[in-house]
Amino acid sequence: MAVGRPDYKAILTALLPPGTALAGRRDSVLQRLxxxxSRELERVDSRSRTMLGEADPRRARELFGEWESSFGLPDDCAPDEQTMTERRQALLGRIVSRGGMRPQDYKDLAAGLGYDGVEIIEHREAVIGWYDGPGHAGAEIGDALNGEEWNHAWDALIPEGVVRQSVISEAEIGDALRSWGDDLIECVLHKAAPSWGYLNVAYIEED
Structure with missing residues (x-):
């Protein structure tokens, strides 16, 4: 519960030495002091409660720049003109990212940036032989005739026509109401991909 100026004045008054000497009139020097x-304590109390909200990157505004700096943002994947909503999505995506090279890790990375529905397809070398243990079986009719290098290739399929909406509570003057394009997610995925891998980014056609 917020503590207001009357509450702080009552607290300060209670701390005065007992007796009638300090009672004074309401317009006395002591009472004005x-x-x-109490007005200053109320201001400090209000600011402290505001700062509690700044501890949450989903709501931070005054300390948002410090949040970005702490997580190395904006980086070279950031577009030249990012809206506040896009900057916040990039920050939250960086915070929740756990790293890793599983398909789900890349899906989580994309989702943290606001790209839902990303599909990951892993490729493999086409081989002929009997399947008698762990690992993938031999090629089947209809499989692509991939060479050995395809064991290190994978596709990231992004829904086509991703639209990012501006949020009124987060937008700033000059931000676009809507934005299109996927340069951000392409850069982030390529940056997260292992150096020995081959990442192909494609887009899922909408019906």
């Missing part, structure tokens, strides 16, 4: 101190 207590009014000024």
């Amino acid at each position: 207590l009014d000024g101190l």
Whole structure:
């Protein structure tokens, strides 16, 4: 519960030495001093409650730049003109990213940036032989005749026509109401991909 100026003045008054010497009139120097101190304590209390909200990157505004700096943002994947919504999505995506090279890790990375429905397809070398243990079986009719290098290739399929909406509570003057394009997610995925891998980014055609 917020503590207001009357509450702080009552607290300060209670701390005064007992007796009638300090009672004074409401317009006395002492009472005006207590009014000024209680007003300042109310301001500090209000600011402290605001700062509690700044501890949450989903709501931070005044300390948002420090949040970005702490996680190395904006980086070279950031577009030249990012809206506040896009900057916040990039920050949250960086915070929740756990790293890793599983398909689900890349899906989670994309989802953290606001790209839902990303599909990951892993390729493999086409081989002929009997399947008698762990690992993938031999090629089947209809499989692509991939060479050995395809064991290190994979596709990231992104829904075509991704639209990012501006959020009124987060947007700033000059931000676009809508934005299209996927340069951000392509850069982020390529940056997260292992150096020995081959990443192909494609887009899922909408019906």
